[in-house]
Amino acid sequence: MVKPERRTRADVVAAIAIAAVVAVTAGLVWWTSDARATINRPAADPIPPLVNAKVLPTSLTQLWTAPSPKTTAPLVVAASVVTGDGSAMQGRDPLTGSPVWTYARTDLDLCGVSWVYQYAVAVYPDTRGCGQVSTIDAKTGQRGPARTAYADPQVKLSSDGTAVLSAGDSRLELWRSDMVRMLSYGSLDAKIKPGTPTLPLCRLESAAASSSMVAVLEACPNQDDLRLTLLRPAEDEDTPELKYVTQSGVGVDSGAQVVAVSDTTTAVYVPTPKPVVNIVDETGATTASMPLARPASANATASRAGDLITWWTGDSVMVFSANGIQYKYTVAPAGVNTPLGPATAMAGRLLVPVTGGYDVFDPLTGKGDRHIPLQRPPSSDAVVPAVAGSTVLEQRGDEIVALG
Numbered sequence: 001m002v003k004p005e006r007r008t009r010a011d012v013v014a015a016i017a018i019a020a021v022v023a024v025t026a027g028l029v030w031w032t033s034d035a036r037a038t039i040n041r042p043a044a045d046p047i048p049p050l051v052n053a054k055v056l057p058t059s060l061t062q063l064w065t066a067p068s069p070k071t072t073a074p075l076v077v078a079a080s081v082v083t084g085d086g087s088a089m090q091g092r093d094p095l096t097g098s099p100v101w102t103y104a105r106t107d108l109d110l111c112g113v114s115w116v117y118q119y120a121v122a123v124y125p126d127t128r129g130c131g132q133v134s135t136i137d138a139k140t141g142q143r144g145p146a147r148t149a150y151a152d153p154q155v156k157l158s159s160d161g162t163a164v165l166s167a168g169d170s171r172l173e174l175w176r177s178d179m180v181r182m183l184s185y186g187s188l189d190a191k192i193k194p195g196t197p198t199l200p201l202c203r204l205e206s207a208a209a210s211s212s213m214v215a216v217l218e219a220c221p222n223q224d225d226l227r228l229t230l231l232r233p234a235e236d237e238d239t240p241e242l243k244y245v246t247q248s249g250v251g252v253d254s255g256a257q258v259v260a261v262s263d264t265t266t267a268v269y270v271p272t273p274k275p276v277v278n279i280v281d282e283t284g285a286t287t288a289s290m291p292l293a294r295p296a297s298a299n300a301t302a303s304r305a306g307d308l309i310t311w312w313t314g315d316s317v318m319v320f321s322a323n324g325i326q327y328k329y330t331v332a333p334a335g336v337n338t339p340l341g342p343a344t345a346m347a348g349r350l351l352v353p354v355t356g357g358y359d360v361f362d363p364l365t366g367k368g369d370r371h372i373p374l375q376r377p378p379s380s381d382a383v384v385p386a387v388a389g390s391t392v393l394e395q396r397g398d399e400i401v402a403l404g
Contacts, residue, residue: 042141050389064097069398074386078138084113094388101141114157147179165209206257215266245284306345329366341383353383
């Protein structure tokens with residue numbers, strides 16, 4: 001029988017030293033990790049689904065307010081009203097405004113907040129730009145899929161509910177609900193494939209997306225006119241299908257913008273030589289044009305209202321079908337009531353925020369129905385509405401206001 005080896009004092013000291021190094025290393029990794037800087041407080045119980053309002057209110061009063069400078073419209077996600085302020089994204093009770101779940105980073109402020117299906121989407125910065133993405137199931141407050149990527153230092157987030165578009169000045173990405181990248185376009189921090197440019201060829205001025213197409217207006221070197229670029233996801237997300245459409249007579253600083261995108265169609269506002277909204281198909285051909293009485297405001301904003309897309313021009317609301325983006329009608333100023341923002345849908349009617357409250361319309365014909373009075377403080381910001389059950393929500397600048 002082989003005699004067992006004896007453990008020496010040096011062996012014990014070495015073992016203790018190794019254990020100490022491992023413990024210190026593990027502690028340092030934890031201390032500098034994102035996990036230590038993350039606060040995640042799920043909901044105590046799953047949030048019950050909303051009950052859609054069957055009738056419109058006869059009047060509206062303020063229920064609660066919450067700061068939300070990191071959103072551009074009220075986000076109603078799986079029965080939670082999602083707000084973003086500082087480093088925290090929160091899901092709130094629509095009736096009381098009380099937080100039911102919270103996700104926050106103690107070391108970083110939000111770049112922005114969006115949504116897709118049942119997930120609230122929080123985007124944070126790191127050394128590669130606004131590319132740290134976390135999702136929260138808005139029903140429970142539990143963590144969902146995440147991703148990280150190269151991005152611009154500032155991005156604009158938008159969603160049609162099926163995909164999230166993150167667009168900066170030099171780069172954009174389109175993400176699925178599982179945060180897998182469907183499409184990317186623009187500059188890269190390093191060449192990852194032969195022939196892929198590392199520097200932006202053009203500056204991205206305005207962009208919008210559906211799950212199957214992205215439209216972006218670009219200002220390109222040595223070109224006086226903007227270019228509309230239509231992008232479709234391909235097998236290789238870094239090389240999407242492209243279609244370039246020159247916007248003749250539309251200058252780089254004209255204020256043109258992409259209004260909305262469907263699967264095959266894009267609505268584009270161009271202010272020169274005369275203000276007009278053009279409907280462009282997937283081949284780049286303009287199939288319809290709707291002139292505006294005056295140029296749109298720099299704060300012009302679009303929103304989804306049921307099966308409609310509405311675009312507030314600054315004093316009117318243009319209404320399009322969401323399927324194929326076909327123009328339907330325009331809600332113009334009437335007497336002392338001027339539209340203050342795009343529309344929302346409630347109890348089968350179209351609600352347009354106006355100077356003295358809300359004007360109600362038949363969504364099919366645009367015929368006026370009634371007026372719901374509401375007093376708001378004067379502001380130059382657009383009023384962007386949404387509905388959560390029987391609660392009407394408004395994004396007013398950096399604040400969410402709930403009405404009931």
